[in-house]
Amino acid sequence: MSNPRILIYGYGNPGRQDDGLGVFLAEEVEKWARENHLDHIRTETNYQLNIEDAAEIHDFDIVVFADASLATEESYRLERLQPSPKVEFTMHAVDPAFVLYLCDTVYGEIPEAYVLHLKGASYEMSEGLTTKGQQVLQEAFAWIRSFLLSKSVL
Amino acid sequence: MNQKIIIEPVTRVEGHGKVTIHLDEEGNVARTRLHIVEFRGFExxxxxxxxxxxxxxxxxxxxxxxxxxxxxxxxxxxxxxxxxxxxxxxxxxxxxxxxxxxxxxxxxxxxxxxxxxxxxxxxxxxxxxxxxxxxxxxxxxxxxxxxxxxxxxxxxxxxxxxxxxxxxxxGAIPGGINKHxxxxxxxxxxxxxxxxxxxxxxxxxxxxxxxxxxxxxxxxxxxxxxxxxxxxxxxxxxxxxxxxxxxxxxxxxxxxxxxxxxxxxxxxxxxxxxxxxxxxxxxxxxxxxxxxxxxxxxxxxxxxxxxxxxxxxxxxxxxxxxxxxxxxxxxxxxxxxxxxxxxxxxxxxxxxxxxxxxxxxxxxxxxxxxxxxxxxxxxxxxxxxxxxxxxxxxxxxxxxxxxxxxxxxxxxNNQPMNNAVNVVAKKMMTGKKEITEGMKNAVEVAIRAYDPCLSCATHALGKMPLALYLYDKDENLIDEFISQ
Known part of the structure; x- marks a missing residue:
């Protein structure tokens, strides 16, 4: 039995404080995965998701989109993602459910997908995470390592 | 009666924008405005x-x-x-x-x-x-x-x-590039x-x-x-x-x-x-x-x-x-x-x-x-x-x-986008008493031709409101619609 191909996709703007939480988490996972030779775990980062990400995620068995969020009370929250054709009000970017739906429409199959909501405290134009954001990153990184190992065949 | 109809924000345009269309007493388009909330603090x-x-x-x-x-x-x-x-x-x-x-x-x-x-x-x-x-x-x-x-x-x-x-x-650095x-x-x-x-x-x-x-x-x-x-x-x-x-x-x-x-x-x-x-x-x-x-x-x-x-x-x-x-x-x-x-x-x-x-x-x-x-x-x-x-x-x-x-x-492109909205609104909305989905989208299609990019990359989930306001001739807000 082989390891599933896993993608951690962090997105957001690191120049806007906690908006970069997803990106920083993906970077932490990248370092940890390389140090531990977990070659089935890959990471990707970008400012925003877009239509080409349908092709990106198609190459994986499990995908976790990590993003700063106002939609969580806890420091972090994992949500199983279902495809949705819902159109957002901004179309220079799309949301993860839309990417998943487009992947299904174009390729006829989708990975097991999740959104990891990371609670952001502030989104002003400034370098680095807030103190609260750093705490969220630390907690989420500890959790996602366990999650990734639980999905792996070691 | 003068009416002001606001479509906000313009869908499929990055960030927040709103369009106000002012009708005169006969229902003709008197004037239009594309308002864009642009972030200028960067400078x-x-x-x-x-x-x-x-x-x-x-x-x-x-x-x-x-x-x-x-x-x-x-x-x-x-x-x-x-x-x-x-x-x-x-x-x-x-x-x-x-x-x-x-x-x-x-x-x-x-x-x-x-x-x-x-x-x-x-x-x-x-x-x-x-x-x-x-x-x-x-x-x-x-x-x-x-x-x-x-x-x-x-x-x-x-x-x-x-x-x-x-x-x-x-990649690009002052005076050149940093890689082949x-x-x-x-x-x-x-x-x-x-x-x-x-x-x-x-x-x-x-x-x-x-x-x-x-x-x-x-x-x-x-x-x-x-x-x-x-x-x-x-x-x-x-x-x-x-x-x-x-x-x-x-x-x-x-x-x-x-x-x-x-x-x-x-x-x-x-x-x-x-x-x-x-x-x-x-x-x-x-x-x-x-x-x-x-x-x-x-x-x-x-x-x-x-x-x-x-x-x-x-x-x-x-x-x-x-x-x-x-x-x-x-x-x-x-x-x-x-x-x-x-x-x-x-x-x-x-x-x-x-x-x-x-x-x-x-x-x-x-x-x-x-x-x-x-x-x-x-x-x-x-x-x-x-x-x-x-x-x-x-x-x-x-x-x-x-x-x-x-x-x-x-x-x-600020002025041409405003002009494009005006031309379309006059054509589509003059003499009409109701705003249809097609009319609203026609205005947006005119703006989208220019593909405006509003300077906002913050996109945290749940932070993208849609609001629609209706004002009377005296600029009183008489209706509003807000969704997320």
């Missing part, structure tokens, strides 16, 4: 920072076109480090930057066509929004959707290979398995232009008459008059094709361009000084570029350019929906340029950076996907930025 944010941080720092301004800001800032700083004004770089420095830029143009224009424009064209502007999007395109025209996805991906990979990474790329392209990267772009190779990208680009032309033949009324108004047009052109999206001199023509800005050095842009502040909008209104506020406004972007340049220096795009120009007998094209046609010709040009550059050995070896005598002021212009982008910096003895002025493409 103060960078003050005090070392100048060499700018090409990376300015990418925080916008998650949509970070590469354009990255390159415009680097060009301004070329002047500051004494490397000249755009044509003083090493061959490797300039060509790597050009490859990055054409990758950006390619992916951005592709997104616009496949994601924003093609749903309107394929399903009609008054079609249900639930199907009028790329999912709808994928369900009915899967080949088109696949092309859109893969062309975007190709452009993004070019950016990654030249800028170093997708977020906060570091590797032979493996070059070979992958030139000869990678289908569809991710440059020949397939060119083939699909030709197909996209053909798609538009075919649609145009069957829908002349919409494409030719949807929103037409006389405008001046401004862009960079190469010194010999060729289309050049990376560097050149500033040229403007009026609605009849007369040159009103004759190939001037953009380091002198303040001699020619000023910005007007209007009380009802956060976004300024640029204009050519010598023509004044009333007559000096201009359009930028793909349509403007094809109106100002004399030719396109790649063969397939030149052939399409000749057909494009012939349609208006060589005169400037003032039809807003032809922006899509011009954009697709630029997609083809960008693909051809990428192929030419990928075959150039200068990308693989050669000096990366030049430096000369330090200057204290620098201006960088670039033709970003949506139009001319200005970056202007002054520094002090300690190499800190003391002044920054940015005029982004969307700001340059």
């Amino acid at each position: 103060r944010f960078v003050q005090g920072r070392p100048y060499w941080e700018m090409p990376v720092l300015v990418q925080r301004l916008c998650g949509i076109c970070p590469v354009s800001h990255h390159l415009a800032a680097a060009k301004a700083l070329d002047v500051i480090v004494g490397a000249g004004t755009g044509d003083g770089l090493t061959p490797t420095g300039e060509k790597m930057r050009r490859l990055m830029h054409y990758g950006q143009i390619f992916q951005s224009h592709t997104l616009h066509f496949f994601h924003l424009a093609s749903p309107d064209l394929l399903f009609g502007i008054d079609a249900d929004p639930a199907i009028r999007n790329i999912i709808g395109v994928a369900l009915k025209h899967k080949d088109l959707a696949v092309q859109g996805v893969m062309m975007r991906k190709f452009g993004q990979e070019i950016i990654k290979a030249t800028a170093g990474k997708k977020i906060h790329g570091t 392209l590797s032979p493996e990267e070059r070979d992958m772009f030139l000869h990678g398995p289908d569809p991710l190779n440059i020949d397939k990208m060119i083939e699909w680009s030709v197909a996209a232009v053909d798609f538009f032309k075919s649609y145009h033949k069957k829908n002349k009324d919409l494409i030719d008459n949807f929103s037409v108004f006389p405008s001046n047009h401004l862009s960079l052109v190469r010194k010999d008059g060729a289309l050049d999206l990376y560097h050149g001199v500033l040229r403007a023509v009026d609605a009849n094709g007369k040159k009103i800005l004759n190939d001037v050095d953009y380091q002198d842009y303040l001699k020619y361009i000023d910005e007007e502040v209007r009380s009802w909008s956060y976004m300024k209104f640029p204009y050519l000084k010598h023509l004044g506020k009333e007559n000096g406004w201009y359009t930028v972007g793909p349509l403007a570029r094809l109106n100002t340049c004399d030719f396109i220096p790649t063969p397939l795009a030149q052939k399409e350019f000749e057909e494009f120009k012939a349609y208006t007998n060589g005169k400037p094209n003032n039809m807003s929906m032809h922006m899509h046609w011009a954009r697709l010709i630029e997609v083809l040009h960008a693909a051809e340029m990428m192929k030419e550059l990928l075959n150039d050995p200068d990308l693989l070896e050669g000096e990366l950076v030049v430096k000369g005598k330090k200057q204290y002021e620098g201006i960088g212009l670039i033709e970003a996907p949506r139009g001319t982008l200005f970056h202007h910096y002054r520094i002090n003895e300690n190499d800190q930025v003391v002044m920054a002025n940015l005029i982004v493409s969307t700001t340059n």
Whole structure:
């Protein structure tokens, strides 16, 4: 039995404080995965998701989109993602459910997908995470390592 | 009774915008306004920072076109480090930057066509929004959707290979570039398995232009008459008059094709361009000084570029350019929906340029950076996907930025977007008592032709409200609709 191909996709703007939480988490996972030779775990980062990400995620068995969020009370929250054709009000970017739906429409199959909501405290134009954001990153990184190992065949 | 109907924000336009349409007592459109809440704090944010941080720092301004800001800032700083004004770089420095830029143009224009424009064209502007999007395109025209996805991906990979990474790329630095392209990267772009190779990208680009032309033949009324108004047009052109999206001199023509800005050095842009502040909008209104506020406004972007340049220096795009120009007998094209046609010709040009550059050995070896005598002021212009982008910096003895002025493409297009809304609103809404989905979308289609990019990359989940307000003749709010 082989390891599933896993993608951690962090997105957001690191120049806007906690908006970069997803990106920083993906970077932490990248370092940890390389140090531990977990070659089935890959990471990707970008400012925003877009239509080409349908092709990106198609190459994986499990995908976790990590993003700063106002939609969580806890420091972090994992949500199983279902495809949705819902159109957002901004179309220079799309949301993860839309990417998943487009992947299904174009390729006829989708990975097991999740959104990891990371609670952001502030989104002003400034370098680095807030103190609260750093705490969220630390907690989420500890959790996602366990999650990734639980999905792996070691 | 006077009514003011507000559509806010404009859907499928980045950030927040709202349209107010003021009806008079007879139900005619009295006036319209496109209000854009633009973030202008960035110019103060960078003050005090070392100048060499700018090409990376300015990418925080916008998650949509970070590469354009990255390159415009680097060009301004070329002047500051004494490397000249755009044509003083090493061959490797300039060509790597050009490859990055054409990758950006390619992916951005592709997104616009496949994601924003093609749903309107394929399903009609008054079609249900639930199907009028790329999912709808994928369900009915899967080949088109696949092309859109893969062309975007190709452009993004070019950016990654030249800028170093997708977020906060570091490729362009003052005086040049910080890396070569590797032979493996070059070979992958030139000869990678289908569809991710440059020949397939060119083939699909030709197909996209053909798609538009075919649609145009069957829908002349919409494409030719949807929103037409006389405008001046401004862009960079190469010194010999060729289309050049990376560097050149500033040229403007009026609605009849007369040159009103004759190939001037953009380091002198303040001699020619000023910005007007209007009380009802956060976004300024640029204009050519010598023509004044009333007559000096201009359009930028793909349509403007094809109106100002004399030719396109790649063969397939030149052939399409000749057909494009012939349609208006060589005169400037003032039809807003032809922006899509011009954009697709630029997609083809960008693909051809990428192929030419990928075959150039200068990308693989050669000096990366030049430096000369330090200057204290620098201006960088670039033709970003949506139009001319200005970056202007002054520094002090300690190499800190003391002044920054940015005029982004969307700001340059402020007046023409307002005019486009006005023309469409008068046509669609005069004498009508109800606003239908089709009418609302018609206004948005007019704006989307310009593909405005509002400077906001924060997109945390749950932070994108939609609000619609209705005011009476006395400006009292009588109804509102807010959703998320």
